[in-house]
Amino acid sequence: MRRKDFLTSILALSGTALVPSASASVMRQVESLSLADVSGDATTILMGDIHISGDFDEQGKPKHYPYNPICFEQQTREILAMRPLPKNLIILGDVAWDHGLKEDYEYAARLFRPLQEAGIRITMAMGNHDRREPFFEVFKEYRTQTKVAGRVVTIVELPDVDFVVLDSLDELPNLKRGQSTNVNGKMDDEQIKWLESYLSTAKRPVILGAHHPLGEMPNLEAVIAKSSAVVAYIYAHVHVWNKGVRIIRPRDPERMVPHISLPSTFYGDIGYAVMRTTKEEAVVTYSSNGFWWAQPVENPPKVWAQRVADLSAERCTILLK
Numbered sequence: 001m002r003r004k005d006f007l008t009s010i011l012a013l014s015g016t017a018l019v020p021s022a023s024a025s026v027m028r029q030v031e032s033l034s035l036a037d038v039s040g041d042a043t044t045i046l047m048g049d050i051h052i053s054g055d056f057d058e059q060g061k062p063k064h065y066p067y068n069p070i071c072f073e074q075q076t077r078e079i080l081a082m083r084p085l086p087k088n089l090i091i092l093g094d095v096a097w098d099h100g101l102k103e104d105y106e107y108a109a110r111l112f113r114p115l116q117e118a119g120i121r122i123t124m125a126m127g128n129h130d131r132r133e134p135f136f137e138v139f140k141e142y143r144t145q146t147k148v149a150g151r152v153v154t155i156v157e158l159p160d161v162d163f164v165v166l167d168s169l170d171e172l173p174n175l176k177r178g179q180s181t182n183v184n185g186k187m188d189d190e191q192i193k194w195l196e197s198y199l200s201t202a203k204r205p206v207i208l209g210a211h212h213p214l215g216e217m218p219n220l221e222a223v224i225a226k227s228s229a230v231v232a233y234i235y236a237h238v239h240v241w242n243k244g245v246r247i248i249r250p251r252d253p254e255r256m257v258p259h260i261s262l263p264s265t266f267y268g269d270i271g272y273a274v275m276r277t278t279k280e281e282a283v284v285t286y287s288s289n290g291f292w293w294a295q296p297v298e299n300p301p302k303v304w305a306q307r308v309a310d311l312s313a314e315r316c317t318i319l320l321k
Contacts, residue, residue, distance in 0.1 A: 040084035042159050045120075046273040046284065047075075048211070048236020049094040049264035051129065052111065054103030062107070064097050068266045072111055075265065075272055075289065080118055086274070088156055089120050090165060092236040092262060093127025093211025099178050100131025105138035126152045126169035127211035127237065128183050148194050160277045161231070161320055162202070166191060166210040168217060185212025185237070187220040195223055202229040205320040207282065209234045214246055214259060224257060225249050232258040232282070232318040239268025241286045243316035258318050260284055267293060269311065280321050286314040 050072055053064040062069065079086060096104035112122050124139070126132060132152065136143040147153040151167040168185035175181060187210075199206065206229045214221050214233050224230045225248040233246065242261040249255035263269035263286065270290040276283050290300070291307040 040087045042277045043082070043084065043086040044088040044090060044156075044158060044163070044275045044277075045079055045086050046090050046092070046209075046234065046262055046275055047265065048092040048262040049127065049239055049266075049268075050091060050108070051094055051097045051264070051266060052104055052108040053097035054101060054105070054107035055097075062097075065266060068097070069107070069111055071265045071270065071289065076111070076114055078287070079115065079120070079272075082274075085118060086120060088158070088163075089115060089122045090156060090163060090209060091122065091124045092165070092209050092234065093125040093168070094129045094236065094264075095124055095127070095135070096130050098129050099180065100129060100134050101177070102134040102137055105135055109138055121156075123154050123156050123165055124152065125165045125209065125211050125236075126167045126171075128169060128181060128185070130169055131175070131181075132169070132171060147198075148191050151188070151191055153191060153194070158277055160279050161205045161207055161282055163207045163209060164195070164198070166195070166208060166220075168210040168212040185210065185216040187217040192219050192223060195220075199223070199227040199229050202227075205229060205231045207232045207234060207318065211235060212237050213261070221246070221248055225255055228254065230257060231320055232260065234260045234262065234284075236262045236264070239264035241269045241271070241273075241288075241311055241314060243284075243314070258316055260316050263288070269307070271311075277320070280319070282318040282320060284316045284318065286311055288312055 051065055051068050052072070053062040053068065055063045057063050095108050116122060126135070135152070142152050147155065153167055154165045156163040156165065166187065168187060170182040170184065170186035172181045208224070208230055213235050224233065238261050240261055241263045244259045246257045246259040248257060262273055263271040269288065271286060271288040274285045274287055288308045288311050291304045
């Protein structure tokens with residue numbers, strides 16, 4: 001079957017049958033813990049690359065990646081079923097489908113409503129498919145609340161760790177509608193100066209997050225190498241779950257920083273991560289909804305099903321002490 005025909009066929013499926021879910025394993029892990037071990041405040045959902053398109057056809061369906069909102073809505077149902085209910089959702093960039101249109105963010109805002117009405121705070125980063133000005137037009141609070149003027153920089157205060165969301169978008173000037181910007185990430189001097197100052201007085205462990213891998217931003221890596229406060233770096237962009245260690249000062253074992261790549265909503269590894277924190281550690285568990293493309297539950301290709309099975313118990317532990 002041609003890819004176009006396959007994608008057309010899966011769009012006919014209902015939202016509940018679109019993708020297989022391995023998130024039950026995560027739900028069981030959360031439910032097995034006592035309330036003394038985990039709370040909603042200490043539970044954070046991590047996502048990347050949701051790629052929402054607000055450009056609709058005459059039938060009111062997105063013209064681009066129309067299965068993305070279906071996948072996001074399924075993940076929303078899973079999150080709202082969690083007990084205790086998570087208090088934070090952090091989306092590390094590429095909120096928009098391709099060129100960061102205002103209508104993309106307007107549609108994303110509608111999709112966020114059930115989570116926000118349940119009391120879940122949503123924090124976003126900028127990815128290479130995002131645009132700051134259209135984003136600021138819809139999510140106006142980011143323009144005034146950002147820690148660095150003109151960028152999207154946020155501190156999410158969790159019970160045992162601070163999660164600092166940075167802006168790695170290298171946006172070209174004077175872009176017209178439909179034009180692409182740089183794919184690789186960049187950390188500008190103003191953010192670096194702010195971050196150095198912030199880390200120098202940090203009283204708690206700090207997890208840094210942005211859209212792009214750390215290797216694309218040597219100036220950011222240099223800041224982390226000098227800071228004892230940073231305990232991990234989490235990013236998106238590559239659409240594949242991966243946990244590793246970034247050895248940024250080989251002779252200093254304290255500078256071996258966990259380096260975690262998040263799945264996407266629709267392509268590659270499909271899913272999200274659940275991070276639960278205590279005073280000693282932050283455990284990031286991958287919750288799989290599928291692999292490669294959004295797919296029917298019935299008879300997925302063996303290699304896709306095997307990837308889902310291999311990742312069903314994936315986790316990474318970040319030591320906070």
